[in-house]
Amino acid sequence: MKRELRSAGKFDRKLASLFEALEGREKELQARLDEVVKGLLDGSITRAPEHHPTDDTCCLPLVDHFTVVFRPNKSVPNGQDEAGRNITNFASATLFDLLNIEEERD
Amino acid sequence: MAREYARLRERNQVTLPASVVEQMGLNLGDIVEFSTNGNGGVQLHPAKIVKVGSAEARQEESAAKQDIQEGRYTLIRSVGDFRKHVEKLRKGEAPSVAEPEAEHLTESQRHDVEALVQTMLMKLLSSLVETPRGSRKRHEERATQRRQV
Numbered sequence: 001m002k003r004e005l006r007s008a009g010k011f012d013r014k015l016a017s018l019f020e021a022l023e024g025r026e027k028e029l030q031a032r033l034d035e036v037v038k039g040l041l042d043g044s045i046t047r048a049p050e051h052h053p054t055d056d057t058c059c060l061p062l063v064d065h066f067t068v069v070f071r072p073n074k075s076v077p078n079g080q081d082e083a084g085r086n087i088t089n090f091a092s093a094t095l096f097d098l099l100n101i102e103e104e105r106d
Numbered sequence: 107m108a109r110e111y112a113r114l115r116e117r118n119q120v121t122l123p124a125s126v127v128e129q130m131g132l133n134l135g136d137i138v139e140f141s142t143n144g145n146g147g148v149q150l151h152p153a154k155i156v157k158v159g160s161a162e163a164r165q166e167e168s169a170a171k172q173d174i175q176e177g178r179y180t181l182i183r184s185v186g187d188f189r190k191h192v193e194k195l196r197k198g199e200a201p202s203v204a205e206p207e208a209e210h211l212t213e214s215q216r217h218d219v220e221a222l223v224q225t226m227l228m229k230l231l232s233s234l235v236e237t238p239r240g241s242r243k244r245h246e247e248r249a250t251q252r253r254q255v
Contacts, residue, residue: 037213
């Protein structure tokens with residue numbers, strides 16, 4: 001199945017900021033980003049915690065407390081994980097929009 | 107609007123006025139974002155990574171969705187594409203806006219287009235072939251008129 005990602009302009013600016021913020025750890029960040037992008041494109045990542053219930057967004061951890069927010073074009077609810085978070089299954093999605101990078105730390 | 111001035115120093119360094127730092131809520135180590143406004147001016151924004159679930163986060167997600175809707179995105183089809191994209195971002199090069207996908211015609215649409223092109227070509231060819239004949243005919247008619255006169 002052919003899958004594609006669309007990296008929003010806003011996401012790009014956040015990503016550039018994150019590289020600046022994590023100066024000296026660029027390789028680590030790039031490696032994790034590659035892992036996420038590869039997983040979404042080849043279908044090896046098919047589930048992720050729900051980010052916001054009303055707009056079908058999901059999130060995946062990057063490094064430290066930073067998380068990438070994205071929106072698959074097809075998804076279904078898939079129960080909850082051990083931490084009680086709602087999990088979304090996007091195995092049949094073919095297009096993912098990369099929207100933002102946010103911090104989970106309180 | 108309050109105006110403050112700063113001098114450009116070696117290695118393009120500028121010290122932000124204290125009032126600007128305070129108004130933007132910046133702290134040591136914060137990242138700022140410069141964006142050109144298209145009129146020769148530059149805008150400065152705090153480039154903070156916002157907290158999950160905050161109002162700012164929701165606003166940023168909406169802005170990102172609008173970017174996608176209005177075509178301000180880069181299409182990524184492979185990890186290689188993504189690496190090149192990140193490299194451009196880190197060099198400060200504006201990422202390319204995705205080209206709209208070429209529309210694919212159905213088999214019958216393609217057949218119709220081919221038939222139309224063929225008809226137009228035939229008309230063009232026949233007009234090219236007929237033109238000398240037509241001009242010769244007109245020339246002969248004019249010569250006959252002159253002889254009659």
